Amino acid sequence: DAGITQSPRHKVTETGTPVTLRCHQTENHRYMYWYRQDPGHGLRLIHYSYGVKDTDKGEVSDGYSVSRSKTEDFLLTLESATSSQTSVYFCAIRERTGATGELFFGEGSRLTVL
Amino acid sequence: KNQVEQSPQSLIILEGKNCTLQCNYTVSPFSNLRWYKQDTGRGPVSLTIMTFSENTKSNGRYTATLDADTKQSSLHITASQLSDSASYICVVSALTGANNLFFGTGTRLTVIP
Numbered sequence: 001d002a003g004i005t006q007s008p009r010h011k012v013t014e015t016g017t018p019v020t021l022r023c024h025q026t027e028n029h030r031y032m033y034w035y036r037q038d039p040g041h042g043l044r045l046i047h048y049s050y051g052v053k054d055t056d057k058g059e060v061s062d063g064y065s066v067s068r069s070k071t072e073d074f075l076l077t078l079e080s081a082t083s084s085q086t087s088v089y090f091c092a093i094r095e096r097t098g099a100t101g102e103l104f105f106g107e108g109s110r111l112t113v114l
Numbered sequence: 115k116n117q118v119e120q121s122p123q124s125l126i127i128l129e130g131k132n133c134t135l136q137c138n139y140t141v142s143p144f145s146n147l148r149w150y151k152q153d154t155g156r157g158p159v160s161l162t163i164m165t166f167s168e169n170t171k172s173n174g175r176y177t178a179t180l181d182a183d184t185k186q187s188s189l190h191i192t193a194s195q196l197s198d199s200a201s202y203i204c205v206v207s208a209l210t211g212a213n214n215l216f217f218g219t220g221t222r223l224t225v226i227p
Contacts, residue, residue, distance in 0.1 A: 106157050
């Protein structure tokens with residue numbers, strides 16, 4: 001199994017509070033991604049990183065920010081959580097973007113915003 | 115617009131039966147197509163990859179096909195087992211870019227005894 005750890009795995013918080021989810025990898029892969037998964041929508045890209053301090057927005061980036069200060073860590077922050085951000089969040093890593101660039105996913109972080 | 119559509123959304127079959135899941139895409143320029151299996155409460159795991167020149171590839175009881183002309187792929191599961199109950203996600207890669215992955219919404223397969 002690819003070495004990807006997400007924390008926390010489960011979190012319940014209240015509307016308006018800040019939340020940070022952490023993704024840690026031991027594979028030294030260059031590319032890291034944050035997705036959210038909701039019924040009927042599948043996996044949607046929030047933000048991704050193509051190197052240390054190099055990040056870009058995905059299709060559902062509003063209300064989220066990210067940081068990558070080290071190769072192994074990719075943080076997703078909800079500055080002020082809303083109920084619409086209740087979801088399961090998956091981190092994924094990828095060594096390269098070509099044909100052999102398989103995505104390896106973490107186990108997910110279930111966030112509930114009350 | 116780059117899109118991936120999967121059908122059916124959900125499927126229930128008896129243990130031991132076969133089934134076929136479909137994936138249609140409009141991603142261009144096409145690089146490859148992967149099928150992922152996602153067990154409940156877990157992250158997706160790659161089952162197989164299809165590149166432009168490949169028509170069929172098997173992984174145990176899973177057989178994937180690709181028709182690059184019609185931009186269609188299928189995943190055939192033979193002699194289904196209870197452990198095949200999962201969501202199956204089709205992911206298509208475009209040729210270039212770090213953000214070059216396009217996801218289908220998945221097919222939820224339930225195998226009943």
